[in-house]
Amino acid sequence: MAFYHGVSTRQADTSVSTPVTADSGIAFVVGAAPVHTVGGTVNEPIMCMNYGEAVSAFGYSDDWEKYPICEAIYSQFKLYGVAPVVFVNVLDPEKHKKSVTESNYPLSDGKVMLPLEALKSTVTVTGYAAGTDYELFYEGENLILEVLDGGTIPANTGELTIAFDAVDPGAITKTEIIGGFDTTTKKYSGLELIDSVFPKYGIVADLLLAPGWSHNAEVAAVMSAKAAAINGVFEGKALIDIDAATVKHYADVPAWKKSNNINAKTQIPCWPLVKLGDRVFHFSVQAAGRMGQTDADNGGCPAESPSNKLLQIDSAVLADGTVVLLDLQQANYLNSNGIVTALNFIGGYVLWGNQTACFPADTDPKNYFIPVSRMFGWVSNTLILTYWSKVDKKMTRRLIESIVDSVNIWLNGLVAEEQLLGGRVEFKDEENSTTALMAGKAVFHVYLTPPSPAQELDFVLEYDADYVAAAFAA
Structure with missing residues (x-):
């Protein structure tokens, strides 16, 4: 080393790593949105932290x-206040559109109300010019044509002849929801974009949704x-809707689940569907939303079941609006077949069910109990995030011991917080x-026991005659 005369210091890496806790209860939603009204993107994952960001x-x-x-x-932002959420819009205004035949539209108070689906750039008004005689803007559920002062549209005009192209959400297919890789554009689409979330935002979106499409097998x-x-390494859950348009009785739900191959952990x-006011x-x-809120109430940890927690x-x-009112036995029948439902029994409507789709065929608690299964995934995700930085370091005894020590400290903390019953x-x-270690492969065996949900509380009542004798003994 170079000549030095004096005092110096240097810093060594801390032997125990601080865990990088994995995200929990973050939804990844694929579907259609009216992006043509705001110039939004197509097939790109966008993370939103609040309602305003999402609408923009x-x-x-x-x-x-x-x-x-x-x-x-x-639901996520207004009803449950859960953030962030990642959305992928598959509605492409350039692709999913149709021409609307030229028609006469009434002009009232200087405005014409066109449907929200109308593409502003395609609107033509017979005899008049945009920017000179009228302007267009989206507001509420309409594209509004407003007559400009100084234009050539007479004040007493009763109607205007208008033609336009309109977006057509009905043209979207399951193939576009599923998505894939386009060899021409070299871009991913649909559900395949789940693998782009972590590289782009550094978060693990662990709840996959495709409302309106997930009932498709x-x-x-x-x-x-x-x-x-x-991303080939993280684990999440897919929330699946059973078709409430074709399955109209609770007793028929398990058969639909089986025939559509819904049986994975x-x-x-x-x-069925659920309703709040006029909104279905x-x-x-x-x-x-319920799972995300429950996780947030537990410090971002999925150890507690969302079951028996209030829904909004x-x-x-059903899809036709028929009210479904299940009693406890009927709701439990669905649960016994690995199906979550809504129950209005004590204290209002709650999510009811602790089982994933693999139940009752798979009776391994780490697979079929929702919170236990999610905890295994969450611990797995956290270990990957925390110790990825250790990959390709020198395989030494100190490295092994530092990993063992830091994992045990973290697991002990979870036990102290009662997120785990035990872990090591x-x-x-x-x-x-020896050959595996020579090849640079180390295996760490993690034992953990998340608490099972208190699914059945049994009180045994017995008449005790001794209390009679005691009461009259005086």
Whole structure:
């Protein structure tokens, strides 16, 4: 080293790593939004922190059948106050559109109300020019044509002849929701964009939703596959809606679940639809809000079940509006088949059910209990985020011991917070052969036991005659 005369210091890496806690309860929503009203993007994941950001990025309409992303925007931000949320709009105004035949539209108070689907740039008014005689702007549920002062449109004109192109959300197919990779544009689309969220935003979106589409067996299967290996390493859950248009009786729901191959631990199937006032929601959307809020109430940890927690609804309904009122036995029948539902029993409507779709075929608690399964995924995600920086460091005893020590400290903290009943990590000789270590492979065996939900509380009542004798003994 160079000559030095004096005192110097240097810093060594801390031997125990601070955990980088994985995100929990963050929804990733794929669907259609009225992006043509705000110049929004197509097939690009956009993270939003509040209602205003979401509306600015995607536009808004109360027609949720056409624009299910708006349903998720309303539920996540206005009803549950959960953030962030990542949205992907697949409605492409350049592709999903149709021509509307020239027609006469009434002019009232200097305005013509055109449908929200009308594409502003395509509007033509027979005999008049945009910018000179009228202007166009989106407001509420309409594209509004407003007559300009000084233009050539007479004040007493009763109607205008107008033609335009309109976006057509009905032209979207399940293939576009599923998405893929375009070899021409070299871009991903649809559900495939879940793998772009972490590189772009540094968050793990662990709840996958496709409201209005997840009842399709193929879409549900892809959602399950993506949830099992986000970015190839992270784990999440796919919230699946059981078709409330064709399945109209609770007893028929398990058969639909079976015939549509909804049976994975990464899937949480929900039935039926739910309603608040005049607004009808896909159950998956409200379930995502409920799960996110429950996680937030537990410090961002998914250890507690969302079951028996209040939903923001006043009824459960079928697609045709028929009210579904389940009693406890009927709701428990759905739960026994791995289906989440809504129950109005004590204290208002709650989400009811602790089981993932793999139940009852799979009875491993880490797979079928929603909070236990989510905890395993969350711990796994956290370990990956925390120790990724250790990859390619020198394989030494100190490295191994530092990882073991820091993981055990973190697990002990979770136990102290009652997020785990117990947890530890071991570096076992029998799992780490000399040849494996020579090849740079180390195996850490993590033992953990998340608390199961208190699903059944049984009180045994017995008549005790001794109390009679005691009462009259005096």
